[in-house]
Amino acid sequence: MEGKAILSKLTPYQQGKQMQEIKETYGLERIVKLASNENPYGFSPEVGAFFQSGLHDLNVYPDGYTKELRINLANKLKLDETQLIFGSGSEEIVQMICRAFLYPGTNTVMAAPTFPQYKHNALIEGAAVKEVPLRKGEHNLDQMLREIDGDTKVAWLCSPNNPSGTVIPKDALQSFLNECPDHVLVVLDEAYYEFMDEDPESIGWLSSFNNLIILRTFSKAYGLAGLRIGYGISNPDILKKIDVVRGPFNTTSIAQKAAIIALEDQGFIKNIKQKNKEVKREFESFLDKIGWSYFPSQTNFLLVSTPVSGMEVFEYLLARGFIVRPGELLGIPNTIRVTIGKEKDMGELKDILLAFHQNHLKEI
Secondary structure: OOOOHHHHHOOOOOOOOOHHHHHHHHOOOOOEEOOOOOOOOOOOHHHHHHHHOOOOOOOOOOOOOOHHHHHHHHHHHOOOHHHEEEEOOHHHHHHHHHHHHOOOOOEEEEEEOOOOHHHHHHHHOOOEEEEEEOEOOEOOHHHHHHHOOOOEEEEEEEOOOOOOOOOOOHHHHHHHHHHOOOOOEEEEEOOOHHHOOOOOOHHHHOOOOOOEEEEEEOOOOOOOHHHOOEEEEOOHHHHHHHHOOOOOOOOOHHHHHHHHHHHHOHHHHHHHHHHHHHHHHHHHHHHHHHOOOEOOOOOOEEEEEOOOOHHHHHHHHHOOOEEOEEHHHOOOOOEEEEEOOOHHHHHHHHHHHHHHHHHHHHHO
16 A cells, blocks of 8 residues: 655654663663753652642543633733644644645745754655755744745744754844745744743734744643643634644643643743753853853753764763764754753763863874
């Protein structure tokens, strides 16, 4: 039985080796995972208390409309509840956008590299992909606008960008929205919104731009990556089109309830944001001392330039119990993407990287 021809040219998402496999391969007792930009501090204690209280009614389908979370989030963001859509992580909303708006004969514009699922899902729907290389780690918005034509249906803006961590300046973003044709859906992916230095106030643009959708998630700062729940914010007409392709029960009851509880504990978010900033600043100082450059990041990760291939550094760290993401897999060779972990773990990482750096200096 034949499927879409493009599927033979694509590969499934590669999540890497599992912890136990790495432990057995390298004879390690402990692994520190700094590859997936997860929250090393976990989730709100209030969410933990919910889990301890027991799980109920798992034999009943979840609320497909996500009513309770929808109302809570709409109130917090000062929106109408019809301006929200929910997905199994914001990643599923990316998939739904592609399914709703892209098809053979259309095209989509994005930065390169950026979150790979934009391209992956666009190709599955048969759309042409126009990639515009980053310029010093940042979106080249002028060139992206030049790539847009009458067949362009979606433009992807990831801010802060994954994997570079860089933010699109507010004035540049507004200029892009002003110049982008109305027939193009502009997707502003703010998965790392809670880590940003300043609120971009992007929600305020929804009243002026009917072709804008903003994506956010509970996977990163809120620490609910394992429950898979994210959301999109846009005008009701856009969301009605996307809702048509949404699965009827695409977010679980447990994820919905945990997100409601997590949303209320903004003290937890404030605390982990401050911890992340402090530990990241210390790691940046260390990189400055050994002469390794990095992009300015408003996320919980850094994209670090390495003196040799990122894969070589990755393998060196892996053998010593630290998992990072090699840039060769992200489209930026000679880099590694490092999630900012807890202070103790980052201290150990610095010691290992220093040893690698000193050994490298001896070899050249």
